[in-house]
Amino acid sequence: MSANTTEGVQRGRMRVRGYDEPEFEFQMLRGLGAINYGGGTPGELLLAADAVRACMAAQPEESRDPAGCWVQAHAALAQRVEKAAWACLEGNHPVSARDHFFRASMYYRSAEYFCDPYTPEHRKWGLSSRACFIAGAQRLDPPVQVVHIPYENADIPAYFFTPPGADSIPRKTVIVHTGFDGSAEELYFECGRAALERGYNVLAIDGPGQTGMTRLHPQLKFRPDWEVPIRAVVDWLAEQAGVDMSRLGLYGISLGGYFALRAACFEPRIRALALNSPILDLKAYQLGFFPPEMVNDPPEVRLEWLPDIPRSELPDDLRALLKIVFFRFGVESVHEWLNALDHFQTGDHIGRLAIPCLSMVGEAEGGEPLAQARQFCDAAGGEVTERVFMLEEGAGGHCQLENLPLSSAVLYDWMDEVFER
Structure with a gap:
């Protein structure tokens, strides 16, 4: 045997590490969850996490900008993956291009999330996420239908997906929308592809104030009477040949648990309602994110004051949350x-x-979410099925982003049973 001339054998140099910041940790889990349905890869997301940590370590602690580091790392990753997608198209590799475009879309969405909503960069990364998603979804079988549903003086951006082999035969259909900071593009990976695999048509929408809508119509903000935009959405669906209106479901995610619940109370054409989670009182729910002293005696904090409030009085994560709250509610x-x-x-x-x-x-x-879910089960006028996801299932967090296959199985198995009655 020859003498050792190598440096040994390793499995690799990448290490799995999370974040000390709870919101960064949740957003990383959010990205990792989308891997199940093609919205990312572990290697790319862990690479971005390393870049975020390196950026923060290079900054003086007194002027450290965690959100800026996150945006920089994920935007750079998105741009690299998008470049690979276009190269695949030039080489006539449409499946590879589609998969790259999908991941780039999600990485741009991650950059958009922590970007200041009052800057041009926020809209830039959001529109890049939309453009990459459309480029990928147009290479599905069948291709996505990019929809603009008439709504007041604007339109509701949406994507209409039909399962492979679908024709004009009416099919069960689900309308899906998120809440505070998700997007219709993300919904494809969160619950849309799972629905298509089960034979559903899927209409993923962004209503007023939501991410996809504000990219195109930033003047439109959240509204409490969500039945108004949903009425326009259902009107549009009713005109589609492949939709069985007797099997029409509505699924609201995160703050969408309020919006979908409110809409279904007034829209009789909805035949099944799923809420993840149910929100009856949005004020009580949102105040749960803030320290008790701020809830009990809320200070007057104005948008123009935010840059000058020291970190000792207003932590960075709370400052960022207030800014996006002001933007989406128009206050x-x-x-x-x-x-x-x-x-x-x-x-x-x-x-x-x-x-x-x-x-x-x-x-x-x-x-608060658990209490409101319990209240919903007690107060709803019809039959309610209750599902509490447990930590021991790997699904105890917000919207089960850490275990989307389980969440989708519960959701669509229930909806199948409702529509088969």
Whole structure:
């Protein structure tokens, strides 16, 4: 045997490490969850995480910009993957190009998430996410239908997916939308592809105030009467030949648990409602993100004051949350926002719900979501199936992003059973 001339054998140099910052940790899990359906790869996401940590370590602690590091790392990753997608197209490799475009779309969305919503870069990364997603989804079988649903003086951006082999035969259909910071593009990986695999048509939408809508119509903000945009959406679906209106479901995710619940109370054409999780009182839910002292005695914090408030008084994560809150609700102060939230209530309307409903919530989401889910189960006028996801299932977190296959199995198995009655 020859003498050793190598340096040994390794399995690799990449190490799995998370973040000390809870919001960064959640957003990393969010990206890792999308891997199940083609929205990322472990290697690329871990590479971005290393880049974020390296960027932060290179900055003086007193002027460290964690959000800026996150945006820089994920935007750079998105651009590299998008470049690879275009190279695949030039080489006539459409499947590889599609997969690259999908991942690039999700990485641009990650960059958009922590980017200041009042800057041009925020819209730039958002539109890049949309463009990459469309480039990928046009290479599905069958290709996606990019939809602009008439709504007041604008339109609701949406994607209409049909399963392979679909024709004009009416099929079961689900409308899906998220809540505070998700996008219709992300919904494909979160729950859309799983629905297609089960034979559903899928209409993924972004309503007023939501991410995809504000990219195109930034003047439109969240509204409490979500039945108005949903009515326009259902009107559009009713005109599509391949939609069985007797098997029409609505699925609301995160803050979409309020929006979908409110809409279903007034839209009789919805035949099955799934909420992940149910939100009856959006004000109580959103205040759960803030320290108790701020909830009990909310200070007057205005948008123009945010850059000058020291970190000792307003941590970076809370500062970023307030900024995106102001942007999406169309307000300029904490007091304006709290006054606006008073209108985001389902009130007694929930008793009108006579359709089958599914309540989904994770045991680790906190006391407020669990309490509101319980209240929903007690107050809804129709049959409610309750599902609490447990930590021991690897699914106890917000919207089960750490275990999307389990979440989708629960959701669509329930919806199948409702529509087969």
